Amino acid sequence: MAYEFDRTQRIAVLGGGPGGYEAALAAARLGAEVTLVERVGVGGAAVLTDVVPSKSLIATAEASNAVKEAADLGVQFYAKGANDKPVKPKVAINLAAVNKRLLGLAAQQSEDMRTNLLDAGVHLVHGEGRLDGPNAIIVATAKGGTDFDRIEADTLVISVGATPRILPSAVPDGERxxxxxxxxxxxxxxxxxxxxxxxxxxxxxxxxxxxxxxxxxxxxxxxxxxxxxxxxxxxxxxxxxxxxxxxxxxxxxxxxxxxxxxxxxxxxxxxxxxxxxxxxxxxGSVPNTRELGLEEAGVQLTDSGHIRVNRVARTSMPNIYAAGDCTTFLPLASVASMQGRTAVFHAMGDIVNPPEDRNITSNIFTQPEIATVGRTQRDIEDGVVPGIVYKLPLVSNPRAKMMGIRDGFVKLITTRSSQTVIGGVIVAPKASELIFPLALAIEHRLTVDQFAEAFPVYPSLSGSLTDAARAMHVVR
Missing domain, CATH: 3.50.50.60 (FAD/NAD(P)-binding domain)
Structure with a gap:
């Protein structure tokens, strides 16, 4: 008779950011009885005050730049002035309208996530939560009040995020x-x-x-x-x-x-x-782990207040897991989501594929963007792994010429012996979209020759990836 895992576990999640959201959703779909405690709204700071609004603001900035730089492509904007003479208009930014829009987008994203949790059967509790030992969370359901809920669970997942670091010599006033x-x-x-x-x-x-x-x-x-x-x-x-x-x-x-x-x-x-x-x-930022009862429950913290976790997001207490910026792992929303899912899969005896540094992608949303994955050039130079680094400037790419792109490059990093792709850097517009093929190459341990066999669209910025791979065929 095949062994059946117990899917009726009680799982309590403290914090509804990317890590807590994914943990609660995954646990509910696996049949657990799930309660999620969140103080500001589903999605947490990542959705309401950080990732979603900031990247929405950046999208507006990109649109502004596109208008300003259109003249380089032969597109000119003029309005009629006195005597029907053309007047070059200025690009105006209505920041109040921009901020209203992006906060609206954040609120809508939060509501969509809340709906997903409710549809999955997750019980949501709004309030300030803290641990009461290793198997329970106490929630103050009214700020400053005396009403408390006590949520008992077999497994706890802590995903309380982080807040901006405040310096005593530069205290924010919210105005200037x-x-x-x-x-x-x-x-x-x-x-x-x-x-x-x-x-x-x-x-x-x-x-x-x-x-x-x-x-x-x-x-x-x-x-x-x-x-x-x-x-x-x-x-x-x-x-x-x-x-x-x-x-x-x-x-x-x-x-x-x-x-x-x-x-x-x-x-x-x-x-x-x-x-x-x-x-x-x-x-920088500091983890929101103070006065949560973590140490009293046996959870080990670093001197900075981050929760120590292993590769499956488990803490020093076997039934307590943690995910996101409050942990010692990489502070990325995508990583927090993976940690949340991994924690639940491990706790419930499902298949676990823990995240590894070698295949984690990240992106910096400057103009142009910077996307990275896997090993770095510094790893090669410091002798961490023997490898080869090859950089191809984007200025040689035909699509980049058509788009008026002057800055950026593609960088591939491979092992020295087999030329297996182990890392990469892309500096380009929408580098966050271009990095995915390199992430797949690293995940499936492709060599540059295997990677170069793929057919990119011509002309395309992604063509620089295979161009670089082909160039590395003879680089030793």
Whole structure:
């Protein structure tokens, strides 16, 4: 007689972001009794104040750039002025309307996710939750009130996300000194936006607001923007930034940010002062794990407050799992979703395919975008793995010429012995869409010769991928 796994487990999920949502949905579909606790709305900060609204804002910025750069392709916009003389119109951004739209999109996405959970049979509880030992969650159902629900479960999944890091010397006020969650209250494009922090978040918003017409100063404490990314990619983005009129201050550290009348004053560690109308603090995030009863329940945390998890998203307690930005794994929404599903599959005895660094794709939504997957050039240079790196500039691609693309490249990384694809970088418009073939090549361990056998459309930007693969046939 075949063994049947128990599908009637009670599973409680704390946090309804990408990780918690996918965990709850997967568990319900496998027949578990599922309760999800969320304090702000299904989708969490990722949907309501982070990924969805920020990428919607970036889409608007891309549309603005497309209009401005259309003249390079021979498309000119004119209006009739006095005496029917042509007048070149300016691109105007109604930021209040933009923010209303993107927050509406975020709310709709949250509602769609909520509907999916209810249709799957998930019980939703709105309120502030914390662990009460390893097998229960206590929920305050009214803020500041005394009404509590106690949810007992066989398995707990913690997916409480993270919030912007706040520096004592640069406390946001929601008006002039802002975190990225507060940008959507702005009614007009900032006259001069100072961005402190040149990581992914800082670079994305600096790129977007410059395209929307703001004067932008980007303060970076490192030698180059995007210091944790591919060095060639960072160099391209910094070159585009400066060419588009952005002021980039490398090797500069902000000591303090204060209100200065109707603007802000940023004082650097070397004594220089930068004045602007607004300042965005993009100096990282901290996990929302404080006062959740995690350590009391036996869950191990790092010094930074992140939850220690293994490859199947399991914590130090066998029945407690964790997913997303609150864990020690990669802080990506797609990874959080995979962790949530993996946690439930493992807890319920289903097939588990844990995420691995070697096949995780990520994208930075600057203009142009930067998409990466797998091993990096730094891994090769540092001797982590023996390999070969080949870079092909996009300027040689016929479709890029037609589209007026001047910046970007395709980079392939392979093993030295068999030339199996193990990594890649794409810097291009919509690189997030172009990276998928490389992710498949890595997942299925294709060699460059096997990858080059695929037929891309001619002309297409994806043709640069097979062009690079064919070029590597003779590179040793």
């Amino acid at each position: 000194i802002l975190t990225w969650t507060q940008l959507y209250d702005l009614q007009e494009v900032p006259e001069h936006l100072i961005v402190v922090g040149s990581g992914v978040t800082g670079a994305e918003f600096a790129s977007a607001y410059r395209a929307l017409g703001a004067k932008v100063t980007l303060i970076s404490s490192r030698d180059q923007v995007l210091p944790g990314e591919d060095q060639d990619a960072g160099a391209v983005i910094e070159s585009v930034f400066t060419r588009n009129g952005m002021k980039v201050l490398n090797r500069s550290r902000a000591d303090s940010v204060v209100r200065d009348g109707d603007g802000v004053l940023v004082t650097l560690s070397d004594g220089r002062a930068v004045r602007g109308s607004h300042c965005l603090m993009a100096v």
